Amino acid sequence: MWILRLNMTDRSYKLEAVPERYKNLGGRGLTSTLIYDEVDPMCHPLGPNNKLVFAPGIITGTSSPTSARLSVGGKSPLTGGIKEANAGTGWAPSVAKMHLKAIVVEGQPEETGKYWMVAISWEGDKPKVEFMPADEYVGRNLYEAFPEVYSRFGDRVHVAGIGAAGEFKYPNSGIVFNDMKDRPSRYAGRGGLGAVMGSKGLKFIVVDSAGAPGVEILNPELFKEGSKKMREALMEHAITKPKGGLNSYGTAILVNILNEAGGLPTRNFSAGRFAGAAKIAGEAIFETNKQRMGKEIYNHACSPGCIIQCSNTLYAPDGSEIASCIEYESDWAFGADCGIDDLDKIGEMVTLCNAYGLDTIEAGVTMGVAMDSGVIPFGDADGAIRLLHEMGKGTPLGRILGGGAAMVAKTYGNPRSPTVKGQAMPAYEPRAVKGIGVTYATTTMGADHTAGYTIAPEILSVGGKSDPLASETAKADLSRAFQSTTALIDSSGHCLFIAFAILDIPTGFQGMVDEINAIFGTSMTGDEAVAMGAEILKRERAFNEAAGFTRHDDRLPEFMKYEKLPPHNVTNDLPDSVFDAVFGNL
Amino acid sequence: MKIQVKLFATLQRYAPAGQFAGEPFEMELPDGGTIAMVVERLAIRSHEVKVTFVNGRARAEVYRLKDGDEVGIFPPVGGG
Numbered sequence A: 001m002w003i004l005r006l007n008m009t010d011r012s013y014k015l016e017a018v019p020e021r022y023k024n025l026g027g028r029g030l031t032s033t034l035i036y037d038e039v040d041p042m043c044h045p046l047g048p049n050n051k052l053v054f055a056p057g058i059i060t061g062t063s064s065p066t067s068a069r070l071s072v073g074g075k076s077p078l079t080g081g082i083k084e085a086n087a088g089t090g091w092a093p094s095v096a097k098m099h100l101k102a103i104v105v106e107g108q109p110e111e112t113g114k115y116w117m118v119a120i121s122w123e124g125d126k127p128k129v130e131f132m133p134a135d136e137y138v139g140r141n142l143y144e145a146f147p148e149v150y151s152r153f154g155d156r157v158h159v160a161g162i163g164a165a166g167e168f169k170y171p172n173s174g175i176v177f178n179d180m181k182d183r184p185s186r187y188a189g190r191g192g193l194g195a196v197m198g199s200k201g202l203k204f205i206v207v208d209s210a211g212a213p214g215v216e217i218l219n220p221e222l223f224k225e226g227s228k229k230m231r232e233a234l235m236e237h238a239i240t241k242p243k244g245g246l247n248s249y250g251t252a253i254l255v256n257i258l259n260e261a262g263g264l265p266t267r268n269f270s271a272g273r274f275a276g277a278a279k280i281a282g283e284a285i286f287e288t289n290k291q292r293m294g295k296e297i298y299n300h301a302c303s304p305g306c307i308i309q310c311s312n313t314l315y316a317p318d319g320s321e322i323a324s325c326i327e328y329e330s331d332w333a334f335g336a337d338c339g340i341d342d343l344d345k346i347g348e349m350v351t352l353c354n355a356y357g358l359d360t361i362e363a364g365v366t367m368g369v370a371m372d373s374g375v376i377p378f379g380d381a382d383g384a385i386r387l388l389h390e391m392g393k394g395t396p397l398g399r400i401l402g403g404g405a406a407m408v409a410k411t412y413g414n415p416r417s418p419t420v421k422g423q424a425m426p427a428y429e430p431r432a433v434k435g436i437g438v439t440y441a442t443t444t445m446g447a448d449h450t451a452g453y454t455i456a457p458e459i460l461s462v463g464g465k466s467d468p469l470a471s472e473t474a475k476a477d478l479s480r481a482f483q484s485t486t487a488l489i490d491s492s493g494h495c496l497f498i499a500f501a502i503l504d505i506p507t508g509f510q511g512m513v514d515e516i517n518a519i520f521g522t523s524m525t526g527d528e529a530v531a532m533g534a535e536i537l538k539r540e541r542a543f544n545e546a547a548g549f550t551r552h553d554d555r556l557p558e559f560m561k562y563e564k565l566p567p568h569n570v571t572n573d574l575p576d577s578v579f580d581a582v583f584g585n586l
Numbered sequence B: 001m002k003i004q005v006k007l008f009a010t011l012q013r014y015a016p017a018g019q020f021a022g023e024p025f026e027m028e029l030p031d032g033g034t035i036a037m038v039v040e041r042l043a044i045r046s047h048e049v050k051v052t053f054v055n056g057r058a059r060a061e062v063y064r065l066k067d068g069d070e071v072g073i074f075p076p077v078g079g080g
């Protein structure tokens, strides 16, 4: 196993044997530990001293179901803290199969404006690494550039890269990966890591694992047992099984239930219910496709080996694709949060984000703030589409919008900035769902739902029940437990959506622990595995503290304390001590 | 008493024809009727019901309804 270091200062590389300290890490655990060990917390995120780390999960590249996930880490230009952004893509298992535990991008070219690409393939008994100029792809729509890369390197390859947003070094810029149909649609979107890649003059990393040996498993028997338990849990649970909730309606199945609970942030977080919710819900996507295509269409996998298969495609009346895929978060951000109830326009905006290299959550919330600040009216879909093009072209207004929701709120003098640590909140209203507010406020990532998805017990009755409106100290314990377990899942290489099954089916959780033990030849208990998750959080937290964050940064925006959110007319009434207890008691 | 009922996702098929997911329809119930009675009246198999709301608050199936209440019934859903 190696760590591959790409030095962008002189375009050289090094294959380094994995040091002992990193042997039993993967995914988020590895990206965050490497950043903690090697990156000066006070460095400028876009300067030569930041690093960008790609790490497949521990079991990524094996036959275990729903495990083709990748972590990307660095110091975030959006938050100024540590970042792990996660994506599902065939790129991840390809890297893992070449025995690359991580790819670390370092340094910075002297000349600005010049871009390079790196091709990694397997030759003889190790990976072969080539640098080549990539200027011909710069400034281009990714839906044009990706097919050109594929026709140059062949259908087998997998591609990581950045779009215009990363080239402009926007704090809102993601890193794009190919999906199963080679679309540029799977994003490690959050936190502006696209800009970090851009700052290093790196446009694409193309990988081809043909001939590579594959992932080494120290205890194959245990592995078989573990992944069988995982598979059974996923096939059994009503949310994750074939033709279950996620496979039928996609993640946007959540629109209606959050709306019902009064927790669907609407028109820049000014209400918890959206009158147009049913028109943009997962059910509406399913029905629209059925009508337009004349048959029921179930969702597909974002990456090889996923049996949940939650990714939808929205088809136009003529059968062409408007967007693939429209996630709940994207649907909500351009929908309810902008007061837009037109699915086709929402789909168009998602595709524009993919084309320009933008994170959909940050982009949608930015539009909501722009609307709330009078730049364009709420509900103006065509106006929002125009603004997205400005972002893609890099006009002065486009660059302000590319700065993210907090930047736009500041520029337009609007105190209603739904952000934590500079990162836009996702699709759950923290005043109406208190536990997720605790996660938004305290996670090392800036407002991020995936960091500790308390929505499961608070709204979905998965993994127990917790009253979403109760302002209680227990929310700190709930969020902390979810944050630790999540750091473990994000390290495993499994998609976070396996959590729905393993929260309710304990053998599924044991299956994941078995798999990890099988890969490393260890014998961790479930509790020890979760403790590993907590260790990762502590490292991330230590990085952020050294970067200047204090407990006062672990707060929700002030307007949520004094503005009542209908329909429940609730404010953020959690005392600061609850937020402080999350890491205080870790 | 009269209440409003909304069915979502896979439960839509138990709604009167032509309803889209989440579109409310009216139901007549005896005073003191519960969510469980609504589920039974619609012949929804109970294992298909995961979360039930009354006026935006999650309530257990034994919850007693009042005239004008709005009931939302969900099968297991998840995403993120």
Ligand code: SF4
Pocket (backbone or CB within 6 Å): A066, A067, A068, A088, A300, A301, A302, A303, A306, A307, A308, A309, A310, A311, A495, A496, A497
């Ligand atoms: S559950 Fe969905 S997001 Fe997760 S790996 Fe499968 S298709 Fe991708």
